[in-house]
Amino acid sequence: MKKHAIITGGGTGVGAEIARHLAELGVNVTVAGRRQEPLDLVASASSRIRAVTADVTDEGSIAQMFEKASEANGPVNIVIANAGAAESAPFSKIDKNDFQRMLDINLTGTFLTFQKGLEALKGQEYGRMIAIASTAGLRGYSYVSHYAAAKHGVIGIVRSLALELASKPFTVNAVCPGFTETPMLQRSIENIMQKTGMNEEQARVALYKDNPQQRFIQPDEVAATVAWLIGDGARSVTGQAISVSGGETQ
Numbered sequence: 001m002k003k004h005a006i007i008t009g010g011g012t013g014v015g016a017e018i019a020r021h022l023a024e025l026g027v028n029v030t031v032a033g034r035r036q037e038p039l040d041l042v043a044s045a046s047s048r049i050r051a052v053t054a055d056v057t058d059e060g061s062i063a064q065m066f067e068k069a070s071e072a073n074g075p076v077n078i079v080i081a082n083a084g085a086a087e088s089a090p091f092s093k094i095d096k097n098d099f100q101r102m103l104d105i106n107l108t109g110t111f112l113t114f115q116k117g118l119e120a121l122k123g124q125e126y127g128r129m130i131a132i133a134s135t136a137g138l139r140g141y142s143y144v145s146h147y148a149a150a151k152h153g154v155i156g157i158v159r160s161l162a163l164e165l166a167s168k169p170f171t172v173n174a175v176c177p178g179f180t181e182t183p184m185l186q187r188s189i190e191n192i193m194q195k196t197g198m199n200e201e202q203a204r205v206a207l208y209k210d211n212p213q214q215r216f217i218q219p220d221e222v223a224a225t226v227a228w229l230i231g232d233g234a235r236s237v238t239g240q241a242i243s244v245s246g247g248e249t250q
Helices: 013-024 036-043 059-073 096-121 145-164 183-196 200-208 219-229
Strands: 004-008 028-033 049-053 078-081 127-132 170-177 241-244
Touching: 004 013, 004 059, 004 096, 013 028, 013 036, 013 049, 013 078, 013 127, 013 219, 028 036, 028 059, 036 049, 049 059, 059 096, 078 096, 096 127, 096 145, 127 145, 127 219, 145 170, 145 241, 170 219, 183 200, 219 241
Parallel strands: 004 028, 004 078, 028 049, 078 127, 127 170, 170 241
Antiparallel strands: none
């Protein structure tokens, strides 16, 4: 069976690592994102990877993303909603626009990707839907209540949709990494340094202090979890929020 995965937010960080990892396993991959240049860079790593621009907050753009992906690589049967963004601020300083922006990118983006993805899966005998969520969807963190709210919502979608699709050959799961070594994490570290006067090492420790292994998660660990979920051995794993966090959440 030919596998074709579409990955939103596939130009950098975890999304790019998932794309490269799946391509090495023989999966055809379409990476999607708003900026063409990083997508093209990821696509240059393998003849199995194609790139298409898309905005996960725009329903029409998502529909076009699936159309272009199917034309280039055949029917999509693995949908990975990875696109996301994080911002931090005290709860009292978060205005409605800040809150809505986190919902639009992280929650609505996953909803639209899964909804159009489900249309692509109709009639197929195999399907995997995976949201890259966060430990913030499993617990609270200070200063990111809007981001945590969005990621809790993502897990709610996953658990509910998994039940709707349980009688079909499709699974729906979330992968929930702890703080992961990506460009987005580096921006958080720089923000902490700027606001607190900490040096880089102090800022890093402040972020991974809740990880019992006392380290950041690496993108390849997230990619390996996704690779397991798309395999036949995970066909009974659905509706799960799998924590990849060094024991931070259980």
